[in-house]
Amino acid sequence: MIASASEARVGVSPDPSRVIVTLATSVSAAQVWQALTETSSVAMWFGSLTAELRPGSPARLDFGDGDFFTLDDIQLNPPYGLQYTWRFLGIGPKDAITWRIIPQDAGCLVTVSDDEPERALELSQDLQEGWLDFIQRLERFLTTGQVTRYDWRREFEASLELPDRLPDIWDSLFDTQEQAHWLPLADTPLASDAHFEIDDGLDPTRWQITEVLWNPPTSVQFQLSCPDWRQFTRCYLELFPRPQTTLLRVKHLGWEGISRNEQEAKRQRQRFSELWIKTLQQARQIVEPIQE
Secondary structure (H helix, E strand, O other): OOOOOOEEEEEOOOOOOEEEEEEEEOOOHHHHHHHHHOHHHHHHHOOEEOOOOEOOEOEEEEOOOOOEEEEEEEEEEOOOEEEEEEEEOOOOOOEEEEEEEEEOOOOEEEEEEEEOOOOOHHHHHHHHHHHHHHHHHHHHHHHHOOOOOOOOOOOEEEEEEEOOOHHHHHHHHHOOOOHHHOOOEOOOOOOOOOEEEOOOOOOOOEEEEEEEEEEOOOEEEEEEEOOOOOOOEEEEEEEEEOOOOEEEEEEEEOHHHOOOOHHHHHHHHHHHHHHHHHHHHHHHHHHHHHHO
């Protein structure tokens, strides 16, 4: 264990496309490098790497709850920094991640920057909170040597860039004739008392939709429930305009309340992670022909 004074802070950037978080720590640059690159150390505070980080080889950072990043374009400069690009769930916008390790008289300064050219201000603010949480977990791991990564995330969020204007995408995706081509609707268009169905060999297989609230042309929200769940979850389908594209985002909240068994709640969240990834990919297939 290393007892050290450290401080994490979010850098202020006038450009929402860049998020910067800095950690001042009394541990050495070599120790930070190990925490950022060695699979056994990364698993203690961040997530599980499927392979050692190597230039020219892709990797995956998995959190064990349905969330993951796919990593590519890996560049290493031990022990002073590394770079890679990643996509959340393999489908999100491509972010460029840069870690810098600057040795100082006592310890070092660790900076991570996350760049994504079309990121909106609202999403940048959310990302700042996420990176501050990650680097604080890194700080506690460096200080104590103990596991500091979170067990599983109680919210779910996924997003996908689509190549058209927001109003046109809304019309394409939410036309009553198109909804069942990308959403897992059982029989009727998205409305109260409609149903979602999943055929993956697991239970439950059918959920009731209630409390549908439309806000065209930017969002719709609704509740999902079934007899096997203790309470409903809430889903949000949202469109965000970007300079060159439109972002389609899914938020699915309330996983901690569906079961007294935490592992079952986590398992159901993993199922819906796979479902929402497939759903977003199917939405892209509907929208992309517009550009042809």
